[in-house]
Structures are given as structure tokens and as C-alpha cells.
Amino acid sequence: MIRVSRTANVTLLGAFSLLGFVFFLPMLWMVLSSIKPEALIMGQPGVLWPAAFTADNYTKLFTQIPFFRFLINSVIFSAGVTASSLLLDSMAGYAFAKLRFRGSQAVFVLVLVTMMVPFQITMIPLYLTMNQMHILNTFAGLMLPRLTSAFGIYFMRQAFLSVPNELLDAGRIDGLGEFAIFRRICLPVVTSALTTLGVFHFMYNWNDFLWPMLMTNTTEMQTLPVGLALFQGEHVMDHGPMFAGAVLSIVPIFLLFIAAQKTFIKGIALSGIKG
């Protein structure tokens, strides 16, 4: 970090305060609108700071929108997929990094190839398959393709490559089986990679839109982004609860972000690499 002079400090602080305010405006507006009475949202749309506050939007949210349902769906989908993916990604990543078996090279190359193909290619056959299996609009349909990820496997393989082979040999000498070596020796060494990948999987799925939109067709099954975005288009409703919903959908991730910023930034950086 480069230190700066006093004048530069004041100038930069001033410039960034202005810039930061403009940049933050949409979020500020969203939060303030969520605690504005409906009459002010529509009646004084040009006024940012409301003359009166209300908590009504947050109570109406649960009666006017099936918000609780969306929330539960998002939690089941994101947490379930993250847990499964962490387990399967690390198992496969470990095998590709540390175990020699017939065809491992070929299988690994195939995994890498699937990483490069954009989702638009597979979304149509996937939809047809789910339709044939009669699991459209179910958690099974929503979660099955996300139980593991090629990217996660690749990422965990890289992490396991850094674990020294001597450690594995020591385990073998002690008479541990291959799975015990993975579970009790190697996995604890790569916990930071696991957390990073966990954050990435959770955020990616929590915020995902196109896939859960394709797989669900009733409000009972929709996740937060899909539910909120579609509900508003299809139902006549107050605007306040919508903003309250938008705020609440961000809160869990925001709290996690405040608690573990460094891990988060690493996890999110993965999504950029993946894209």
C-alpha cells in the first residue's frame, strides 16, 4: 500500500465519497424504499429520503408474496447443492491428483472439456431429460445436474496437488485405507480451498437465475431471484413488499460477506474464472 500526502488524502476522500454515493444510490434507494409507505413510493418517487417510515412492507411481504416459500427453496437448493458438490468435487479432485487408475487422464480431459461448453448448449436437452424423467419442477430436477461441478473438481485437484506425497505414504505405513487417507489426512490440509469453493458454490446457486427459472413453473418451487423477478410481472401488488423481499434476499449473503470478506472475495473471484 502506498501512503499519500494530506492534500491527496482529502482530495481522494472527497472524490470517492461523491462517486461512492452515486454508485451506492440504487442500493440505498432499494433499502429506503423497503421502509417507505406505499403512498410515498408512488406519490413522491423523486424523493430519496422518506418523510415517514414503516415496517408494513416487511409484514406484507409474507402475505402478499410467497416469500417464505422462495426463501426455503433457495436455502434447500443452494445449501444442498453446495454440500453435495463439496463432497463429490473433493473426492474426484483427490482421485485425479493423487491416485493412478486406468483412464484417469482421459476422464480428466473430458471433465475439462465440459467446463468450456456454455450452459445454453445443454439447457434444452436437460429440460427434455427432466421432462421425460417427470422431475420438472422438483428439487430432484433442480439439483441433480449441480451435485458436482467440473470446475470444482478441477479446483480441488489443484489444491490436492500441493499436498506432499510423503504425507500420504506416512498414512499408508500406518495402515490407513485410501479413503481414510483422503478423509483424515488430505482433507484437513485443504480446508481453505474447500471454504473458498463452498462460498463460490453457495453464492453462484443462490444468485442463479436462468437454470432455476427453466426448471420451475410454480411459485411453490421457485427460488428467490426467480420468484421475485417473475412474481412482480404476473401479479398486481404493492411495490414496497417487493423491495423488502429484494433486501431480505441479499441480507444472508451480505452478513456472510461482512464476516469473512477475504474468503468471499476469493470465492467470488472463482466465479469470474469459471465464467
Next chain:
Amino acid sequence: MLMVLPSAAVIAVFTLFPILQSAAMSFYNWNILKNIQKFVGFDNFLKAFQDERFLNALANTFIYTVSYVPLLVVMALVLAVFLSYAFWGSGFFRSLFFLPAITSMAIIAIVFRFILDGDIGLVSLWLNQLGIPVKDFLRMPETAMGSIVFTGLWRWLGFNMVIVLAGLNSIPETLYEAAEIDGAGKVRQFFRVTIPLLIPTLAFIVITNLINAFQVFDQIYVMTKGGPMFSTEVSVYYIFYQGFTVFSMGYASSLAFILFVLIFLVTLVQLRWFRRSEREDGLA
């Protein structure tokens, strides 16, 4: 082997097989509403290049990409350079700009649709009060795409800024000291030291954002549905429309492959270009 099996099975069934299926479907007239499955050879691909709506969608994708990517890279770079100084509050501003990266684009798009609205949108009302006459951003073909680009930039700026910051931090300070001794000013240092050493980072964000830009969808679906007058209908939106609105799934598959090939070619060209510029700077 047993440890790979679950993952291999999931990927084989839900990614590898669909890729092959999609490739096969692109040679079929395949409509699940009309119950048609007829082999048509290359007809879908021939049709695509005469389909004005698809060509328009490709053009719109191109417009989005060439406005979004350069603006994003330049803004992320400028922001990162200033925020790399330790001034009062620099840490706070770094987090502030990064904040949109943790949010869902669909949720952001709901908010932006409101604040850009012509009648009740905060941005429109404030701009009018400032004496800048604006019409309804999202309902005018001239401004709708700009608004979509703006939303994308807002969502991704901080994220890319963090990557550039990491790149800036990895440049050894001794190089700046050496440049200073040689009498190079700040601006000269920026163009002669910072930029050349930042090429790998910049290459990374150009390529990843290019790929993302070609696949833009979420904010368009929420904010404009491809309108007005198809002015924001991009490739993925049109593929989605063909596949899941008219259920012409064979045709949609062939469009998806055309898009894939385009992304692939552009990425290859970029990689080669960046590799060459790295070599020219004597870094490779």
C-alpha cells in the same frame, strides 16, 4: 476409481450426454409442442443466417459486448489505480464497490427497472430536475441497450476492480523506484510500468468478460424482455425464446452451437493477441 464415479456419472448424464444430444438435435426439426422430430440436415444452420431476428440478436450481442467490455476494463483499471493508494476510507470504498458482486443480477435488475422508469424512476426524475431531459430509458429503442449495458457495468465493476487491484499489488515497488530515478513522472510510470506488467491481468478480465458478455441474459429478461422493438434482444434471449416459448428446440440447439463457435473463436483470437503483446513486452 470409486471416488471419481459419482462425479463422473453426474457429469456424463447431465453435461456430456446433453452436449451430444444438443449436437444431434441441431440437425432436427424438433418441436415438442407440435410433436415433430424430423431430420433436416444443415437446414437449421442455413435458416439461422437468413433469420433476420437471429441476425439482429447477434448484432445486439455484438453491440452489448463492444460497449460493455472496454468500458468495464477502463473503469475497473482507473478505479483500482486510485484505490491502490492507502487514503482515508480506501478500504471502505473497496468493499462498497465490490458489494454488487454478491447480489443476484435478477434482483439488481428489478431495482434498476424501477429507478430507470420514465414516470416514477429516481434517476429519470433527478436528471430531468438537473435540466437533462430524458425520456423513458427502457421503453425507447435508442436508450434501452445503454441501460442494459449500464446495469451490467454496475453489477460487475467492483468485481473486476478487485482482480485488477490484486494485479497491481503484485507489481514490485522497486520498478517504480527505478523509473522515478530515471526521471519518469507518474503518468509515464503508469503507461511504461503499470500497463505492461498488468497485461496478464487485463487479458484475464477482457477474456472472461467477453465470454460473459456474449451470454448476457438475466437483466434483459427482467428489464426489457428483449424490447422495445427487439432493440435488446440478444443471442441467448433469442435462443431461450426459440427453445422455451415456441419450443422449436432443434433450431434453438443449432443457434446455441453457432453462439458457442463464435465465443470460442473470439476467445482464441484474444488469447493469441495477448500472448503476442506479452512477448513484445519481453515478458513471456
